Amino acid sequence: MKLSKTLLALPLALCLSACLSFGAKPPPFFLRLTSAAGPAASAPRSGPASQAITVVVPVVPQELRTTRVPVRTGANQVAYLPNASWVEAPNALFARLLSDTIAARGRIVLDPSQFTLDPGVRLSGTLQSFGLVADTNEAVVIYDAAMARGPDRIETRRFEAHVPATTDPAGAAQALNQAANQVAADVAGWVG
Numbered sequence: 368m369k370l371s372k373t374l375l376a377l378p379l380a381l382c383l384s385a386c387l388s389f390g391a392k393p394p395p396f397f398l399r400l401t402s403a404a405g406p407a408a409s410a411p412r413s414g415p416a417s418q419a420i421t422v423v424v425p426v427v428p429q430e431l432r433t434t435r436v437p438v439r440t441g442a443n444q445v446a447y448l449p450n451a452s453w454v455e456a457p458n459a460l461f462a463r464l465l466s467d468t469i470a471a472r473g474r475i476v477l478d479p480s481q482f483t484l485d486p487g488v489r490l491s492g493t494l495q496s497f498g499l500v501a502d503t504n505e506a507v508v509i510y511d512a513a514m515a516r517g518p519d520r521i522e523t524r525r526f527e528a529h530v531p532a533t534t535d536p537a538g539a540a541q542a543l544n545q546a547a548n549q550v551a552a553d554v555a556g557w558v559g
Contacts, residue, residue, distance in 0.1 A: 397454040398436070398540040402467040403548040419475040419487030420558060424462040425494040425510065431457055436539055437498035448499065451536035457497045461510070461547055465490075468551035469558055489515045490558065497547070499532055499539055506532040506542035508550045514558065524557060526550045 430437045434456060436448040453460060469490075470476040477486060496509040510526045528549040532542030 395450060396536070397434075397452055398536065398543075399454045400460045400464045400544050400547055402464050402471070403552070404468055404471040414475055416485035416487050419477050419485065420469060421477045421479055421486040421489050422462055422466045422469065423479050423489060423491035425458045425492050427456075427458045427494045427497070431494060431497055436536075436543070438501050438534070439498065440501040448534060448536065448539055451539060458494050461494055461497065461508075461551075464547055465551045465554060468548070469555045472555050474555075474558065488558070490554075491515075497543065499534065499543075501534070503529075504532055504534075505529045506539065506546045508543065508546040510550050510554065512554055512557070526553045526557075528553075 430445050433447075434453040436451045436453070438446045438448050440446060466476045466478070475487070479486070490512060491514075492510055492512040494508075494510050496507045498507065499505070500507050506529070508528045512524050512526060514522045516522065528546040530542045530546040530549070532539055
């Protein structure tokens with residue numbers, strides 16, 4: 368009797384498990400950023416600690432605290448691009464791209480987690496925009512940088528790039544990658 372109840376319950380359990388879903392269906396692929404210029408693998412760097420630069424992961428507004436790609440429409444509306452998701456938070460991707468671009472220009476770049484070393488110059492900031500603007504069909508990256516060159520000297524500057532974009536995930540990723548690389552190159556030039 369017990370065996371027959373178990374056998375009857377098995378098809379019911381299988382039917383119910385097909386109806387349950389834990390989370391949204393993942394996108395067909397994930398987006399990432401690639402550096403247009405990165406440091407050479409075999410190029411050692413050395414120098415005084417004051418010449419090192421530590422790139423801090425930028426602060427982001429709430430609309431960027433997700434792996435989804437924001438699309439601004441009008442002055443006050445934000446939607447997210449369907450079937451598109453970053454491999455990790457865009458501010459972490461941008462910080463890594465920025466580090467690679469600065470290192471490609473010969474600077475010693477440290478990660479903030481290397482806390483036992485002298486951080487040298489600290490570059491931080493806010494990634495104000497990192498998404499698409501539907502009204503203009505552009506990928507827009509806006510980074511407000513702040514650099515502490517010592518205990519008594521702070522510099523700030525806004526960097527911005529606008530690149531024509533499409534709203535398909537591959538086109539959006541390509542345009543955002545291009546805009547992010549443009550901003551990173553401008554920041555690397557400012558850092559020196």
